[in-house]
Amino acid sequence: MIDRILFNGHIHTLNASLPHATAIAISYGRIVAIGTDDDVLPLATAGTIRQNLNGKTVLPGMVDAHVHWEWTSKAMHSVDVETSTKEEALRRIADYAAGVPDGEWITGWGWAQDLWPDRAFPTAADLDAIVPDKPVFLRAKSGHAAWANTLALQLAHVTGETPVPAGSDVMLDTSGEPTGILLEAGAIDLVDQHVPPISAERLAYMMQVAQERAHKGGLTGLHDFDDPSCLYALQILRERGQLGLRVLKQINKDFLPAAIESGIRSGFGDEWLRIGNLKMFADGALGPRTAYMVEPYENEPENYGIVILDKEQMYEAASAASAAGLATTIHAIGDRAVHDVLDVFESVREEEKQRGELTSQRRHRIEHVQIIHPDDRHRLAELDIIASMQPNHATSDWSVADRWWGARSQWAYNARLQIDQGVKVAFGSDSPIEAIEPIPNLYAAITRQDRHGMPEGGWYPESRLSIDEAIRGFTLGPAYAARLEDRLGQLAVGYLADLVVLDRDPYAIDPSELLAMQVLATMVDGEWRYTTID
Amino acid sequence: MIDRILFNGHIHTLNASLPHATAIAISYGRIVAIGTDDDVLPLATAGTIRQNLNGKTVLPGMVDAHVHWEWTSKAMHSVDVETSTKEEALRRIADYAAGVPDGEWITGWGWAQDLWPDRAFPTAADLDAIVPDKPVFLRAKSGHAAWANTLALQLAHVTGETPVPAGSDVMLDTSGEPTGILLEAGAIDLVDQHVPPISAERLAYMMQVAQERAHKGGLTGLHDFDDPSCLYALQILRERGQLGLRVLKQINKDFLPAAIESGIRSGFGDEWLRIGNLKMFADGALGPRTAYMVEPYENEPENYGIVILDKEQMYEAASAASAAGLATTIHAIGDRAVHDVLDVFESVREEEKQRGELTSQRRHRIEHVQIIHPDDRHRLAELDIIASMQPNHATSDWSVADRWWGARSQWAYNARLQIDQGVKVAFGSDSPIEAIEPIPNLYAAITRQDRHGMPEGGWYPESRLSIDEAIRGFTLGPAYAARLEDRLGQLAVGYLADLVVLDRDPYAIDPSELLAMQVLATMVDGEWRYTTID
Structure with missing residues (x-):
């Protein structure tokens, strides 16, 4: 009945009651025992595969909390x-x-x-x-x-x-x-709209190719921000047993009425494919200086960026979604956009409170929180809003941020600020805008330097994270955001067997060595999806 | 790791490779071993609950393939x-x-x-x-x-x-x-539309009450035919861990556009709550003589019944649904309605064939098939269409059918005809139109007599089913219709632990004793939901 026992591993469980282990027993894709080799190996039954990890490091599977999966799959073609x-x-x-x-x-x-x-x-x-x-x-x-x-x-x-x-x-x-x-x-x-559409079958094929890359990078899941066509192709893979990543599917605002009419709430689905949040945009982005700012861009005294949806529009959608059982997440890059989104969530939280709902029932989030105004810095914590952030954006954008945001950049790309207040943080790549592989993203989080070591000493180095914080952002954080914290994000009895095997221990090495760290194998639901050790 | 072992039972597994067993081991809601007590009892681990069934009979959990669940829940209030x-x-x-x-x-x-x-x-x-x-x-x-x-x-x-x-x-x-x-x-x-709506919370409460009744009757799941408000309330129960029935949710035609826009395919969801088929109506019903007939009603030479949706309307919806990954089921009571629906499915099956799809990919079905024209009797088998039928309708309606359909009634309520051709048959109650309890329904299927023994000898007794056929219609049939035949409908290793314990063996008793058979306990997902034996 035990399908597989992994033993002689160096396992960081991220489970507070048993932080380290050497062996895991897996049955039907689930962890049924975890502990020392002496605890776990005797549980083997007829047919159990015993696999020696030779002391290699194991982490819970990493989940990218911000991916455009259809776009990523197409970009590879x-x-x-x-x-x-x-x-x-x-x-x-x-x-x-x-x-x-x-x-x-x-x-x-x-x-x-x-x-x-x-x-x-x-x-x-x-x-x-x-x-x-x-x-x-x-x-x-x-x-x-x-x-x-x-x-x-x-x-x-x-x-x-x-x-x-x-x-x-x-x-x-x-x-x-x-x-x-x-x-x-x-x-x-x-x-x-004039680019000819590709068929759902073709898209499903493209996703299989992209999935291989994700597995090779150590990902076991992702949160997607593309349209229902993406959900549709994912279901084709799911029906064929070819879906090897756990996907939380956000619902873009255009599709909110259909979702509400269909009666779908956040969490509908299974551990493979699951409805997440309403998603909408408050503003643009830093690159084209369309992120909406409290004060104008440096050297562009007339430019405050642009508003995609104003507060009233965002409030109406988020309020309707919440009343219909759907949580919301809003793209907000500029500090004024983040401010307005927080105002929106403040109103929605008040309504939820009046309905007698706990804040934990609706996993509202802000995508990017790329710069926050110091007056707003406590508000995610106060409103129990998840910060969905991309550490690699900091190291891609730092010179652009210095140029257009100047000294305000001390409040930019600042997960440190949120973590210190106890905010739940979920990390992602924004693939295909950045590479989907999480290891360079972990490196960015703990060094605030790009892969060439720039800027020296790290950009605003006081905002660097510990490796543990960074890893939590790719494991426990996305699991919480998907309301799957009882099944994913850590390695514990009863949890799903999603894990990665690494060639070295990210907790033990010098940060500079992190970029050289290799994924040796990635397991999802008890099966190796990528492996060099089997 | 084994949560529970049931032993000393008399288990009809419905699994061809091991039809009988005495013991079942359950872990995380799943059957991980099944066989003799000698095979299974030694697998107990620390904390395993051993439960002696004292020779009682066990069947796979019964699933009602046709329920108006919101209406059933409200009808109880x-x-x-x-x-x-x-x-x-x-x-x-x-x-x-x-x-x-x-x-x-x-x-x-x-x-x-x-x-x-x-x-x-x-x-x-x-x-x-x-x-x-x-x-x-x-x-x-x-x-x-x-x-x-x-x-x-x-x-x-x-x-x-x-x-x-x-x-x-x-x-x-x-x-x-x-x-x-x-x-x-x-x-x-x-x-x-003027009856004031009840809140989703209130409906969820009503469903909990109805669920208790379903469990007591031996049901572990149902296929629902109500609107998205029903899906919505079911999700509330699911989120709270209070949903104790596995529900396949059909999509009524008014909600097809929203489902397609949302990108939802048949099968989306999990083993608890799962999207089924597009549902629409071809005709009315026998009682009000609105079922659509090839020849007029007896003594009403002008009345052929009514058309709710004509062939073209049904075809358009079923074709669009199939292309969008949704199977279809159509209510058809009269023989002309059944005929037209078969024509619709013939066209849709042709399109699916041209797309290279197997018939097993779309679990199309007809609800009721209450009377079929002899010329059409082979067509469900030929087109691989599931017959979703209600044995209790025959015993409630037989005198009405004799009156309005006369000698044609030999083709009415005739699951025997379909089973003999290998058609997959799923049985249901049409609750609240008939009582939701499956045991009286099994009795109706094998006797074709009502609970007062009328008509004597059974109505068209050549169409009676064996108890095994009747039980399959409440287990394997609905599992197949839900495309869950790899997880539900039988008791086997790897299957979900949904089962009922009975006070006697329906395979061994005289049919007349069946109505006295009592459900002693009902387990869903490894947990007793109703029990008199714990």
């Missing part, structure tokens, strides 16, 4: 234009285009003009020069901008006269023609 | 007007009304004019005479008619001039005024 020069991006596009049949769209992702020497937006003309005859549509790394060639704009009927949805922009040149750059979702969708 | 005379119904209403505060609605359910001596529809005036000052709204046992008093009609603004939705009728007297009888959903809803 399109051209990667995350480059340090525009010329390199254009060279990759030309190479990729050579293999694309006539008439098909070339899609890609990852460019960021801030990473290029002149920091200037590229143009349709740049693309037309290398690919005039196939439509090209390339999303920015931030997700808040896109770059199209002339043919793509023509197919989408985007001209200088096209009405642009509020909160977004089609950049025009001095003659009033589109430059090829589209800012924010409304404008991006003008072209995106 | 309203006046029961299932009586053999109108006078008795009126007496119960008067008694009940005395305890209802002024201004509140009196709702009830269960009347059937066919059970009353004169077989005449009652009137609003009958009710006005005993309850003039509180609105009264009483659903017929068939669910296809309702009886209201004048105050209820006034509050709902129903007059002789009110436009009536297609496929339904407001009965009028000779002066053109409503008689108080409303036929079919459209007309019933004219009044029903």
Whole structure:
């Protein structure tokens, strides 16, 4: 009845009552015993696989609390234009285009003009020069901008006269023609809606490929922020027994009415695929300076960023969702956006209190909390709001943050501030905006340095986390946010057998060695999904 | 690690490779060993509860494949007007009304004019005479008619001039005024929408009461046919750990667009609460002679019954649902309705074949199949359509069927015909239309006699089932229909620990003794939910 016993391991359980163990017994995907080898090995029954971990380190499976999973899966099947020069991006596009049949769209992702020497937006003309005859549509790394060639704009009927949805922009040149750059979702969708859809079957296949990468990186689950098409493809994998990651599926605001009409509450589903929170946007992002700020951007005294949804709009949706059994999470990057979102949650919490609900019943969260105003710094704790943060954003963005937010950056990317107040913190990558692998993200959290060691000594090093805090952010934190803390996030009897085996002990090594740490094996539901040790 | 061992039992497993056993070991709600006492008792670990069944009989938990669960739960909190005379119904209403505060609605359910001596529809005036000052709204046992008093009609603004939705009728007297009888959903809803809603919390409470009754009857699960409000209340119980039945939730047609937009496929959920099929209606029912027939009703040469949704409407919905990953089930009582539904499924199966899908991927079903035309008798088997039938309807309706369907009744309520062709059959009660307890339903299936032994020798006795066939219809059949045949419906290693303990062996007793058989205990997910033996 015991399917497998792992023994002679160095197991960090994250379970307070038994923090360390050497052996785990697994039955039907669940941990049925954990302790010393002497405790656990005698439990073996006929057919039990005994596996010697040779002293390797084991952690609970890591869960990425912020992933665009459909987009991540598709990005692995399109051209990667995350480059340090525009010329390199254009060279990759030309190479990729050579293999694309006539008439098909070339899609890609990852460019960021801030990473290029002149920091200037590229143009349709740049693309037309290398690919005039196939439509090209390339999303920015931030997700808040896109770059199209002339043919793509023509197919989408985007001209200088096209009405642009509020909160977004089609950049025009001095003659009033589109430059090829589209800012924010409304404008991006003008072209995106013309990119031919891929079938659910094809998307499910792409997800299998992306899943392999996630397993190799040590992930056993993720929280997804894409649309119901993503949920749909995940169910296809689930039905075939091919889903090997546990997914919490957020519901984007456009789909809230359908979810409410269907009677679905947060938590519906199973341990593999489960409904999470309503998701909506308060503001833009730092890169394009659209994050909504209390004070203007440095050297841009007129620019406070943009509002995607105002407080009243957010309140209406979050209040309706809460009354219908759905928790909410809101993207808030700028400190004014975070402030407004906290006001919204304050009102919603008051309603929940009047209905006699505990704050633990609705796992409300804020995505990013990228910068917080000092006056608001206690409010997540006071309102029991989860901080869903991305340590790797700090190390990707620090120079941009210094430039546009100046000294305010001491309040930026600051999980330390929230953890010290007891706020539940869930960490993620925002993949495909950053790489989905959690180990570089752990490194970012504990060093606040990028992989080249910049800035020296770490950016605002007082905000560095301990390795334990960082690991909790990828295990216990996401489990709590998914309301699965009774089954996931730690290794204990009765918990699901999701774990990773590492080639060294992250608790024992120097932080500088962390980037070299390798995932040797990843187990989900008692099965090795990636392994070099079997 | 073994939570419980049941031993010294007389276990019918329904598992072909080990049909009989005496002991079962359970861990985390799952059967981890089954066999003889000698096989299983030695597996006990520290803390294992050993429970001697003293030779009692065990079956897999029974699942009712057709329940209106919200309605059942509410019906237990309203006046029961299932009586053999109108006078008795009126007496119960008067008694009940005395305890209802002024201004509140009196709702009830269960009347059937066919059970009353004169077989005449009652009137609003009958009710006005005993309850003039509180609105009264009483659903017929068939669910296809309702009886209201004048105050209820006034509050709902129903007059002789009110436009009536297609496929339904407001009965009028000779002066053109409503008689108080409303036929079919459209007309019933004219009044029903004015009955004040009950809160989700209150409904969840009502469901807990109904759940106790279901457990006591030996049920461990059900397939529900009510609206998303039912799903919603079930989730409240689930979140609190109070849901003790496994529920497959069908989606009524009005809610199909929302389900598709939400990206939900059949099977989404977990073993407790799981999305089933799109559900719609082809026709009415036998009682009000609205079932849609190939030939007219006996002695009503103009009456072929009514169409609720025509073939084209059913096809459009079923085809869209299938393409979106949702199976379909259609209520079809009359032989023409069954015929049309089979045509619809033939088209949908063709589309599925062209998409490369196996018939086993979509568990399409027909609810009731109450009478089938001999020309169509092979078609469920050919199209791999599940027959969801209610043996107790035969024994409640046989005299009515003889009266209105005459000799055609040899093809009515005929599960025997389908089983002999290998069709998967799932049995249910249609509660609250019939009692939810499965034992009287098993009795009806094997005797085709009502509890008074009528008709003598059984109605069309050649269509009687064996006790094994009847039990399979309440276990393996519903498990297959829910696509849970790998986890439910039989007692085997790896299956969920849902079972019932009986005071005698239904396989060994005379059919006449079956109605006296008692459920001693009901276990769901390894826990006794009702027990007299603990």
